[in-house]
Amino acid sequence: MLLLQGPNEMRRALLVVAAATAATQTRTWRTLRLYHINPLRFDADDIADKDLGDAAGDAFFDISSITNYYACASGARRAPGVVCANAETTGPDIGVTEVEVEVEGAFGPYGTCNICGDDGRSPLNHSQTCSPGAYVCNCENGKFPPTTLPCTTQVGRENTSLFLGSAGIGGFCNGRSSSIAACAAGSAADKLQGFWYSPPKSGDCEAGACTWRVKRVVKRIRRDCHSDNFYSSIEKRNTSCFSMCPSRNSSCWVDCFVDTTLGKNARTACDPSSGMTASALIDAWTAPFDACPSV
Numbered sequence: 001m002l003l004l005q006g007p008n009e010m011r012r013a014l015l016v017v018a019a020a021t022a023a024t025q026t027r028t029w030r031t032l033r034l035y036h037i038n039p040l041r042f043d044a045d046d047i048a049d050k051d052l053g054d055a056a057g058d059a060f061f062d063i064s065s066i067t068n069y070y071a072c073a074s075g076a077r078r079a080p081g082v083v084c085a086n087a088e089t090t091g092p093d094i095g096v097t098e099v100e101v102e103v104e105g106a107f108g109p110y111g112t113c114n115i116c117g118d119d120g121r122s123p124l125n126h127s128q129t130c131s132p133g134a135y136v137c138n139c140e141n142g143k144f145p146p147t148t149l150p151c152t153t154q155v156g157r158e159n160t161s162l163f164l165g166s167a168g169i170g171g172f173c174n175g176r177s178s179s180i181a182a183c184a185a186g187s188a189a190d191k192l193q194g195f196w197y198s199p200p201k202s203g204d205c206e207a208g209a210c211t212w213r214v215k216r217v218v219k220r221i222r223r224d225c226h227s228d229n230f231y232s233s234i235e236k237r238n239t240s241c242f243s244m245c246p247s248r249n250s251s252c253w254v255d256c257f258v259d260t261t262l263g264k265n266a267r268t269a270c271d272p273s274s275g276m277t278a279s280a281l282i283d284a285w286t287a288p289f290d291a292c293p294s295v
Contacts, residue, residue, distance in 0.1 A: 029102045031215060034197055037062065037223060038088045038115075040095040040295065044217045047099065048201035049135050051113045053160075056278065057194030059285035060160050062230070063261065064185045065089050069254045071181035082181065083123045087115035087133075094223035098289055100215040101155075101199065108154030109139040111198035137198065144168035153209035156198035165189035166270035173270050180267050187262045191272035192281065221292035229288035234260055237276070 035058035036047060053061055065086065072084035088094075114123045116130035122138070130136035140146035142158040144167075162168060170186020173179050203211035235242040238260040245252035258266055261281060263274025276284075 027104050029104050032101050032103055032197065033218070034058075034099055034101055036097045036099065037094065038097075039091060040093045040220075040222075044095070044097050044220045045099065045214045047101070047199050047214065048204050048207075049111070049113055049137050049199075051111070051196055051198050052099070052101070053196045054194055055282050055286050056192040057160055057196045059282050060164075060188050060192045060194045061196070062089075062227075062285065063188045063192075063281075064164070066254060066257055067181050067184035067188065069181075069251070070184065073251075083114065085117075086123070087117070089223070095220050095295060096223050096226045096288075097220040098218040100218060101197075101212055102215050103155050103199075103212045105154055105211055107157035107197075108152040108200075109149040110142045110156035110158035110196065111137040111139045111151055111200060113137040113198060137200075139198075144171075151200055151202070153200060153203035153211050155203065155212050156200070158196045158198075160189045160192070160194045160196055163189075170270040173268075175268050183269055184258050184262060184266050186270035187266035187272050187275075190270060191262065191275070192278050219289050219294055221289060222295055225292035226288040229291050230285055231257075233284045233287065 032054065034047075034052040034054060036050065036052045037058065038050065042050075052058070068082055068084060071082045112124060113135050116132050116134050116136045117123055118132050120129050120132050122128040122130055122136045125138065128136065128138070137151065139149050139151040139156060141149055142163055144163050146163075164170060165186050166173070168186075168189075170182055170189060173183035173186050175183075199212045200208075202208040205211075205213035231248060234257060238256055241256040241259065242253065245256060247253065255267070259275070261276050263271065265271040265274055
């Protein structure tokens with residue numbers, strides 16, 4: 001049987017719809033320009049349950065992948081949080097993506113998200129099982145030592161200086177040879193003062209509570225092109241040092257990179273005062289998006 005609404009019922013229904021639309025339109029949305037390094041097999045706009053950073057945050061992430069050379073060397077004592085075989089940054093088909101994300105509401109606990117290893121274990125928590133090749137996340141309070149928290153539908157945010165600088169993991173810098181990675185990474189975190197963000201799948205406007213949505217993918221480039229441009233710009237600042245190194249995959253080159261970008265003190269102390277300025281580092285890291293072709 002078909003029930004017809006009268007004028008009053010129809011008017012009330014329209015008012016309800018109008019009120020709901022107005023409530024959605026009055027929500028406060030912020031647009032963040034973020035960056036992400038991960039394999040090209042993931043779509044550029046597929047950022048749910050993954051970690052991104054602002055320009056300073058992702059520049060730090062990329063620099064820390066270089067300073068990890070010290071922590072991952074044979075016989076080195078590894079500081080907490082170091083992933084030596086990171087499937088996000090190593091391999092033949094890695095991209096660097098610039099994306100605009102709209103975020104609503106307060107930030108929630110930060111989700112540390114990594115690609116599950118071939119052994120079905122989380123790279124940061126080997127006791128946690130996961131699906132090989134898929135992302136696995138754990139939420140935390142953003143301080144060191146971290147406290148595990150339940151993930152929420154809100155976009156997570158972490159202050160990289162607070163967690164990885166001198167107040168956090170950088171505190172493992174003690175002047176010994178085994179702590180060079182903590183000193184260098186801590187110096188970079190304190191210098192750049194970047195933020196990391198984790199958009200949870202449960203908050204995606206396309207499938208969840210609608211606390212975030214991708215506004216647009218600005219550009220995606222290959223990481224090998226990005227790295228070559230970024231590294232070349234750093235090498236030009238200290239040619240006398242870099243010219244002595246056999247390759248970019250050598251302790252000599254990493255030493256020159258750290259000395260040039262962070263200053264010579266950064267190998268023995270959490271010292272962000274020397275080397276390149278934060279703005280110069282960020283400019284050098286973002287410049288490849290103008291130089292490299294889209295993929």
